[in-house]
Amino acid sequence: MNREQLAEQIIEAGRFLYGRGWSPATSSNYSARLSAEQALLTVSGKHKGQLGPDDVLATDLDGNSLEPGKKPSAETLLHTQLYRWQPQIGAVLHTHSVNATVLSRLCLSDSLVFADYELQKAFAGVSTHECQVEVPIFDNDQDIARLASQVQVWLDEHPDCVGYLIRGHGLYTWGAQMSDALRQIEAFEFLFECELKVRALQR
Numbered sequence: 001m002n003r004e005q006l007a008e009q010i011i012e013a014g015r016f017l018y019g020r021g022w023s024p025a026t027s028s029n030y031s032a033r034l035s036a037e038q039a040l041l042t043v044s045g046k047h048k049g050q051l052g053p054d055d056v057l058a059t060d061l062d063g064n065s066l067e068p069g070k071k072p073s074a075e076t077l078l079h080t081q082l083y084r085w086q087p088q089i090g091a092v093l094h095t096h097s098v099n100a101t102v103l104s105r106l107c108l109s110d111s112l113v114f115a116d117y118e119l120q121k122a123f124a125g126v127s128t129h130e131c132q133v134e135v136p137i138f139d140n141d142q143d144i145a146r147l148a149s150q151v152q153v154w155l156d157e158h159p160d161c162v163g164y165l166i167r168g169h170g171l172y173t174w175g176a177q178m179s180d181a182l183r184q185i186e187a188f189e190f191l192f193e194c195e196l197k198v199r200a201l202q203r
């Protein structure tokens with residue numbers, strides 16, 4: 001896919017995710033792999049439901065902007081580390097839903113485990129509900145390089161990781177293509193809501 005087509009996928013993703021209430025205000029950032037060594041990311045501070053073709057920029061996989069004059073997402077490093085981590089990753093989505101935010105604050109441990117949900121099969125590499133999907137929760141940090149270092153330790157030890165939460169902040173997930181990343185966002189959101197309901201009813 002060329003840059004124009006990838007930009008269009010990012011713009012459409014923003015409309016969809018904003019419409020579902022998962023990317024409120026100017027929160028969230030999205031990206032797609034441009035090549036083995038470059039990513040296309042949303043610029044910083046834009047309303048993600050109203051993105052246009054100029055609201056994306058190319059970076060290298062160290063997170064350096066290749067388009068002077070455009071301000072890259074504050075969380076660029078959290079995207080580019082994923083493209084470096086696994087060459088088959090083609091798209092990364094970060095959202096700020098209410099359920100992701102609330103659940104990540106409720107869970108005081110450093111991970112959340114989904115077990116026995118049929119919808120777990122929406123995640124790449126999962127083919128049965130009879131398994132556990134562990135989702136790490138990292139404490140929020142305004143120092144994104146420091147946060148990325150913590151995430152990297154987990155990724156290196158968990159090559160099957162399908163996403164992670166940042167406490168009080170939001171969700172990161174990814175896929176081979178944008179459609180895969182969007183499917184995983186929907187699966188996470190369904191499972192977050194289930195977990196919150198189950199926990200509320202168990203009290």
Ligand SMILES: CSCCC(=O)C(=O)COP(=O)(O)O
Nearest residue numbers: 026027028029044045073074
């Ligand atoms: C208003 S949300 C605060 C920043 C954030 O968490 C986010 O996802 C958006 O940052 P960006 O620089 O990519 O616009």
Ligand SMILES: [Zn+2]
Nearest residue numbers: 027028094170
């Ligand atoms: Zn964010």
